[in-house]
Amino acid sequence: MKNNKIFKTSDLQKLDKYTIENEPVTSLDLMERAATVFTEKLLIFFPNSHIFNILAGSGNNGGDGYVVARLLHQKGLNVKAFGLHENDCLSPDCAVNRKRFIDMGGCYIEVKNPDNLQPDENSVLVDAIFGAGLNRPVTGFLGDIIHRINCLSHPVVAIDMPSGLMGEDNGENNGAIIKADYTFTFQFPKLAFMFPENVVYVGHWEVLDIRLHPIILREYPAAYYYLTEEVVASRLLIPGKFSHKGTLGNTLLIVGSYSMMGAAMLAAKGAIRSGTGLLSVHVPRKLKEMIHLSVPEALVEVDRNEFCFSGVDNLSRIQAVGIGSGIGTSPVTAEGIRQLLSVWRGKIVLDADALNLLAADSGLLELLPKGAVLTPHPKEFERLAGKSVNDFDRLNKLSTFASLHQVYVVLKGAHTIIATPEGECYFNMTGNPGMAKGGAGDVLTGIIAALLASGHSSLDAAIIGVYAHGWAGDLVAEEQGMRGTRAGDIADKLGWVWKKMETYNMAKQR
Ligand SMILES: NC(=O)C1=CN([C@@H]2O[C@H](COP(=O)(O)OP(=O)(O)OC[C@H]3O[C@@H](n4cnc5c(N)ncnc54)[C@H](O)[C@@H]3O)[C@@H](O)[C@H]2O)[C@@H](O)CC1
Ligand SMILES: Nc1ncnc2c1ncn2[C@@H]1O[C@H](COP(=O)(O)OP(=O)(O)O)[C@@H](O)[C@H]1O
Ligand SMILES: [K+]
Incomplete structure (x- = not known):
């Protein structure tokens, strides 16, 4: 390699x-x-x-x-x-x-x-x-x-x-x-x-x-690495001939609220394009129809609360959970997350408001399962770990946070960093400023959740997800320019990225 x-x-x-x-x-x-x-x-x-x-x-x-x-x-x-x-x-x-x-x-x-x-x-x-x-x-x-x-x-x-x-x-x-x-x-x-x-x-x-x-x-x-296609593609699991939707993982996304419906849609689109066998999207009742219409492949699970996430009942068939995009930070939702983290010890990716809730209550941080993936942007990371005086200081804080809490932290930016509990950091090389748009991060949450569910380790899901997300953004920018890039376009381009990685991977194996 x-x-x-x-x-x-x-x-x-x-x-x-x-x-x-x-x-x-x-x-x-x-x-x-x-x-x-x-x-x-x-x-x-x-x-x-x-x-x-x-x-x-x-x-x-x-x-x-x-x-x-x-x-x-x-x-x-x-x-x-x-x-x-x-x-x-x-x-x-x-x-x-x-x-x-x-x-x-x-x-x-x-x-x-x-x-x-x-x-x-x-x-x-x-x-x-x-x-x-x-x-x-x-x-x-x-x-x-x-x-x-x-x-x-x-x-x-x-x-x-x-x-x-x-x-x-x-x-x-x-x-x-x-x-x-x-x-x-x-x-x-x-x-x-x-x-x-x-x-x-x-x-x-x-x-x-x-x-x-x-x-x-x-x-x-x-201690530091940068990501190349070769390294990333070799980590991607290729479905076998006899794979079926039961073996390719069931992803549960807990996303969206009445005032942030789009986030749910974008995360679901990211997941459905990333190889999960089944996708369940848990949303407040008000979002039910929208998910059905925008991502018809997904199963929709309706929350007891009409407007925001308040808790989830049945996790028995789930391989990985993605939570946070657009869920808001109401006390009801905070309680819902507490309940989830008290019972869920499996694979999980937490984004956006889920991170804001963790930052507001360190008791929630303690409940995180070992190996959880957190995907903050710099402001969310600051809420979690405090202010940094410069970028090098932030990198050190990132490493310390990942090992202290035994989690993988994906710090999003031009060179997104994946920090591991073992103190290693991986720098991403794909992506462009056209992706600096609301919703791009929601797509990434969906991608990582689907990769977790389909059998990838937390590290591999984070590495592959971040690289693929940026690459899809680059393909969109190549076709229609950075200015016009929408978060949804990134999800739509994922198929090409997976195809390229799979082709590369199979050629290597020959
Ligand atoms: N292994 C490699 O990667 C290779 C490196 N090479 C070149 O070698 C370079 C490194 O060479 P050097 O180690 O000689 O380092 P530099 O060429 O950067 O110069 C360092 C010299 O400047 C002095 N110095 C350091 N900071 C100073 C300051 N603020 N004010 C005044 N003097 C200062 C040092 O005492 C030292 O004598 C690389 O950047 C690269 O360009 C290539 O020639 C070949 C192979
Ligand atoms: N200048 C840039 N170059 C490359 N990628 C970028 C750049 N700016 C933002 N991105 C990517 O776009 C995404 C933005 O995510 P995020 O800030 O969470 O947005 P949102 O929460 O609105 O979805 C991240 O994956 C980030 O790495
Ligand atoms: K120089």
């Missing part, structure tokens, strides 16, 4: 060293390899640009920069390398590559004063000042340089990382940070790229495979 770990940047040197010793490859050749894939990507993104200015620091990131300069120069492009060295203490590989660039006649300008940094008009700037070796905020001369670059209107492409950004925690980083338009990063995305507050520095990012040694990538521990 393809490696999908997000290592710490401080671990990079060990991965690097193992590769150098065991491939084996010299550090210079590894640098050459990294810079070559970077240059290829750069030219794909800027096929019509002829002028490149490289901003090179003194470490190996700067070394990469000098190799990129040489490779572009060899292609006959107009290249200038600005040496941004506070002193002449360069890393050995950086020094070698600076010399190679100069020896081949490359244009090299040493900058000793920030005002002397005058990039060429219409040039693309390549940021090679700092990479993964940054160990403190950037201030002083290089800080001034970075501020100056950030004031220019040239496109900026960062090698590995935008200079000045720490790989993980930037909570105390008050130094200067490059605002890159693109970051092409080596081997794995850095944790900091996952946080909304860093998008202004990282821009659009892509991972470049520089073939670090597969053994070290497989064996070196990491």
Whole structure:
């Protein structure tokens, strides 16, 4: 299985060293390899640009920069390398590559004063000042340089990382940070790229495979992962030839209230498109007809209360429960949830108002079955776990919450995070801002509930559900654009996503 770990940047040197010793490859050749894939990507993104200015620091990131300069120069492009060295203490590989660039006649300008940094008009700037070796905020001369670059209107492409950004925690980083338009990063995305507050520095990012040694990538521990089709599809259970509706699970959705009927419909649509053998939708009496009409495949179970959820009687044939979308937070509903959680020890996904009720009464939290899946958006998570000072702090809170309560928490956002009780976090890579619409989360609840009912573990249901939901959103956006995307469209596209995953999975098994 393809490696999908997000290592710490401080671990990079060990991965690097193992590769150098065991491939084996010299550090210079590894640098050459990294810079070559970077240059290829750069030219794909800027096929019509002829002028490149490289901003090179003194470490190996700067070394990469000098190799990129040489490779572009060899292609006959107009290249200038600005040496941004506070002193002449360069890393050995950086020094070698600076010399190679100069020896081949490359244009090299040493900058000793920030005002002397005058990039060429219409040039693309390549940021090679700092990479993964940054160990403190950037201030002083290089800080001034970075501020100056950030004031220019040239496109900026960062090698590995935008200079000045720490790989993980930037909570105390008050130094200067490059605002890159693109970051092409080596081997794995850095944790900091996952946080909304860093998008202004990282821009659009892509991972470049520089073939670090597969053994070290497989064996070196990491607590963070990112989701790829390969990893997700391999977790999807494929129904066997003799499967029937009794073996594919009975999902119970407890959703909707008189003032939020749509949520019930959307969750039901998500579930019915996600492989559950049977779907029961438990709604207040007022919603009965609507569910019958909008999701005719579902069985409708009517609550004693006309307007909101108040309790459920019979759970004997249910494999998984999904609860919360649009149910409201009335005391009657709180009591209904208490009653449910007192008897239900099976698989469950809780969303929206179910989470708001848990946040309001920690006694309910204690009743959660082990392995429950919670799907808060950031505001709901804040109600559950308190305010966070920044995105990294929120990630730590998420992990702590998941292990403290022994639940899986799906924190929804551009890179939705799935935190496990064991302290691992999975970052999703699908989805787009077109999904930032009311109701999109309800569809996800239905999907996860159906996956739970059809035999997937809590972790697999969360991972597969989140990835598939985002992928369906991407397909909708591809066809009709992000602006016009409706939550219901996401549910309608799920069939295609499952088909692709199943095809992928079966091809692998052959
Ligand atoms: N294994 C990999 O992934 C590879 C990494 N390579 C490159 O190597 C880079 C890492 O190289 P380095 O470890 O040399 O790190 P950098 O090039 O980021 O530079 C770090 C140097 O700057 C100093 N420094 C750190 N923070 C500073 C600050 N705020 N102000 C002033 N000086 C500061 C450090 O003491 C160190 O000497 C990667 O980002 C990547 O570009 C590639 O060359 C090849 C393979
Ligand atoms: N910028 C974005 N990029 C990718 N996905 C997004 C983005 N914004 C929101 N989403 C996704 O859309 C969904 C919104 O869910 P949620 O906030 O619960 O909405 P609602 O409660 O109205 O249904 C989540 O799955 C979230 O991950
Ligand atoms: K950089």
